[in-house]
Amino acid sequence: MRANLNKTFIQGAKRELKYQADLVAAIKAGKATPERPKVESGYQVISSSVGKLITYVPIHHAQKMYDLGGKYQTTELSIGQVFEEAASIANEVTNDLKFTSKIELLEFLRQESDNEAEPTLS
Template sequence: MLSIFNRNSPADEMKRAVAAYEKVVSLESDSRDARSARMRMGMICRAHLDKTFVAGAEQIAAWQELARMALVAGKPVPEMPTPSKFQKIRAGESDIYAYLPEEFVAEAFALGVRYQKTELSAPKAIEAMQALATQISRYELRLEEPFLVLSFLRDELAEQAALQEAAEGLSPGSADGAATSPGGPTGL
């Protein structure tokens, strides 16, 4: 039989994602298997939150451009984008659907929108998203340690800080003697 006939529809996969989330959230046991299921769901939720934040930023940027073009053309402004409770994420060698309840995706999406609009700085966006992740980790999944979100943004900030630190280390008057004169390096 061809594998195309064995594939589930996206609707079936989404139902499975909801069932998996609800099953893990309802676990009463603290067995090794239950803890393992919670940790796996935590990784899925982390990926969902990251993708939802990025979707909020990307979709509002695209919407702003469409709204600008509509206003210029005298047409009605399109509806603002809305978040999805489902995200397709990579799990091993295949893609799966991840589910989070509306309240969580709405907040993550809104934070992505606010970050894109520069209403939130990167550190504040990370702080707010981490608070959301901690809420899901502790109160929904009952994990001992909350999962970490927005690693890509944290890495970007760390890289920028390292570049800034390196640039400041080479500035005139630095303690390492790299500067050659008060006016800056020679040869400029």
């Protein structure tokens, strides 16, 4: 579940970057603006120690995570707000699917954020 939502977040961020470039190009060319991309499905293929796994989350949760990736990419939300929103989505998923354990999302981003906050030694 965690890997699926993290991968969906990354896809949303990458596609938002492409969308922004396409939007600028369309405006410059005087063409119609493209539609904002949406998540394609709740399925993800995840590589694991036992091979490739097909994972699924309900599409409405996948869309929220995908949109969050786009908001992160455009810096519409602060990093703290992104973590709060991801925690909210994780809680919704665990409640909807009746999980007994909590999942933490975007750990890779949290580690990156923590590393950037560390002072550098001269």
